[in-house]
Amino acid sequence: MDMNQYLSMFIDESNDHLQSLNESMMGLEANPEDISIVQVIFRSAHTLKGMAATMGFEDLASLTHQMENVLDLVRNNKLRMQDFIFDTLFKSLDALESMVQDITAGGDGKADVSAIVSALQAIVRGEVPSAGTAAAASEAPVAAGDAPILLDEFQFSVLEQSILEGHQVMYVDVAIRKDCQLKAVRAYMVFDLLERSGEVVKSFPSVQDIEQEKFDYGFSLYYITQKEASEIQAMIMNLSEIEKVSAVALDQESLKQLGQDTVAATAEAPPEAPEAAASAVSVAAKAAAPAEAPKASAAPARTGGAPSRTIRVDIERLDVLMNLFSELLIDRVRLEQLASEVQNGDLTETVEHMSRVSGDLQNIVMKLRMVPVDTVFNRFPRMIRDLAKSLDKKVDLVVTGAETEMDRTVIDEIGDPLVHLLRNAVDHGIESIPDRIAAGKPEMGTVYLRAFHSGNHVFIEIEEDGVGINSEKVLQSAVKKGVITSEQAAGMSDEEAHQLLFAPGFSTAEVISDVSGRGVGLDVVKAKITSLGGNVTIYSTPGKGTNFSVQLPLTLSIIAAMLVRIGSEKYAIPLSSIVETGIVKQNQIRTIHGNKMIEFRNAHIPLLSLSKLFSVPDYDESTEEETEIVVVRKGERLVALAVQDFIGQNEIVIKNLGKYLPEVQGISGATILGDGQVALIIDPNAFIK
Template identity: 30%
Template structure:
């Protein structure tokens, strides 16, 4: 029988088994007596073995069989899941994942697994082996993303095969694009109807609007995946990093059932890995240091996902050494990123965001100072590309919190449209906290700095004309100034604009070269009358 038609299914289902397998091993290490977990781990290894045997992949059968034998010994109570065996089983899982990737890519050369099979066969619980050298292998973070990133389809495990089908993610992307174009065209149609004063068209237009809204909702629903889709590998990642550093870390993951657009999930997976890595490597102190500081021996990292109306918040909090805002400022002055005057005026919560400034740090330089900063500029950029906001909070000695506020969907966003000189500009609504009209007299003019007091907080006011290098206009003394207040990494910033023209649902298109190099612009959209609106990246304007 020709088995090739079943190969893709074998690959995707094997991966599910492997990722569940690794996740459960890590969990079992935390609660070693959990017999249900052992049974479950055994079942995954066993199913994989059976599937591989059906396909005739002997190498996989052999490894899975040896892993199963060791699990049988644990199951029978011969010994507990020792860290050395956990290492070996996880390594086995990684090797199997690579073999399966090899099968997927159709390559017929497979890596030599004799060393692994020998070690699996000869495992002796009484011999305490050092952790295996992982340096010469592909990093865990480098291996596993290949499963989640490219075009791994959503798995409909155990789903009724008549009720669900697999769709290429490409098709879903096309559907979003078409829906976006439809929304843009609806605005054009509405504009023409208004100009022609064609009142008989109003009712069908209204119907069209409703249908478009439904279509948009359904298309987005189809693209949603639970956060667990990328989070499954995090416990394992934290465990491996902690073990490499000789630290003990309790990792907690809350809200993994919350759904996000798969495009967003794809973009934030690596930034989250980055933050977790920083937290384990630099944020958490060594056990000795912790005990000296009167903290529990092991550190804690909590990743929480929560939903709030149109947004999802991903928070990564650790109870490590935290950051020292004064030292961060000194470092920033040293690097020429800010002046001493700016530093003196900078509140601590603003200083923490400095770690995201490009060129702020290289790993070695910052580890002993702040414990942070490695590549955080890339993290911030990734979050901003998604029209999200990254906020860093910290307390020296108590730990740090990294908060990503993200839209649930990409491409189609709600935006506030403002007028400034000849331009119409769209501000993503999720960064706008309020709009208001101010009298000139309410703005406190200090040299080089204008502020307004809003609810007892002094908020800097920037003129959007100035930011965009447009000539300023003379304003009548009594005229009210339109101002929008934005949340930039947890800090309020107000922009004065010529006019606020309203709120609109827009389909954001990424800019291509050479426009993509425009500073402060994250995309563009076409308005109802055919004009191009730029979407701003507020964080860059500040």
């Protein structure tokens, strides 16, 4: 039976169940005694196991089966939920998610989950470590030499088979220098180098612990390759900050001896594997989760109630529909123009009716592309839970406005910037528990994630009741790093100081943490949001907290724009950026430090000539007594653009400039007008630095 036809359905359904499992587990962690939540989790896990087994993904099915065994004991009141059990189940969900991602990318969904399976089996046998032991296991860094690498039967047989087939099997021990700042990065470079010439079968500590720097400057691994041990040693020693490397080639006898030792160690100390599995879940892995997570309401709908009246539509089909409608919109504008020239009553009436119908059609097409922001938001509670746990803080995430809708293209891009902002809020905004108590605050910090519509924009706010931004500290750090001079710092307001956080590579963090310093990644956030036509503003009160407000356009495909003429050329300026239009006389234009300025609302703003910027040959506004201007904004900053004539307001379809044209400064795309002429769309953000 060909299962490929059901693969896309399996992936969608699996993502639904995994999202439901994550959310239900979060609910259970808040109410560990609520057996009804356990029933929902059990049903989702059982359905996922059945689907995986039917599709032939055995690793996925067997891991889910082990989870079921634990959940079955809980729902029958034979086992009480503890922190260690929650951590292990969450780690299982992460493994399931990575398997489904592998299947989505065309893989076979296989993964080494032996440590998690061992931990789940130990829980079923009742070998749950005490809270103190589990905490010690997750917090204390592990030295590579403290314990042997535990091989299961499958891994042992893989290594044995590799020796029989003529491959080199090695036991590699790596020590990183003690003064290394980013040991996890250095370890990653070693793994990356080894993966190019062979395959790492098992490492100690685990890859997840190494990612989170939960190891003491050394690690060991079993490795299969065609290269000699001396070559491997030399390759690794060529990397900087590596202190010592030992690579020992194993034969069948030495492998068997080593294998018997590790199997004996496993038999004598069964809690060893569960303790290793008790480490905190990798937050970085969650941050990389896809933004296109399914709606949370979809999975519970299957467990009872009315069936869902929705269908899944391929994203590419929606894009095709949008492109076809764009062409229709261009033809509609052209017909309206022709009807006004011909002055035929019947034609005018028909065109007007067509305009109304296509207007309704446009609304429907736009709504089809609108997606609730909860498709991005629903992965954050789990991320905040893991992050707070790893930082030993108590954080409550309060989400409002998750039903707010945005264009899918914006939704796809906004996930990563929000991850950066939330991680900064928890890491550097929310204080540690002792600091909060000393400041007279509750030990549980609160992060608010809000989304709401305002005009033609969506606002997403991330606010916390933490320590706030210390403007003095920001300015001192900026001067020290050479971002600004001492003289510039002296004249800066708090708002201007806050904007320095977005400078590339800027950070006030005294120690680089594995989460991020305030500012590390914020330049990326700013660049991404600006590229989407939005902006980000910071409001902060020292001691009270900080608010990052992100303003984004509702859609990126069809926008309302003001059409202007400059000589023989036409340009479109997005209405969302325009403050107002007006006329200035030549005697109102002043020159300050070589720049033209005009007075606007009791302030002076720059005046830019579009004809000079774009080298329009047949127009020069300096020869005219009066000049039409368009005042545009970017955040709080304003600039006036000089144009020749206003043509009028119109809805335009954004077309990109294609691969052949280089990126033109000040131009964000093009549109086709009713008369077939191409008008370039101006990007007002480019004129305001």
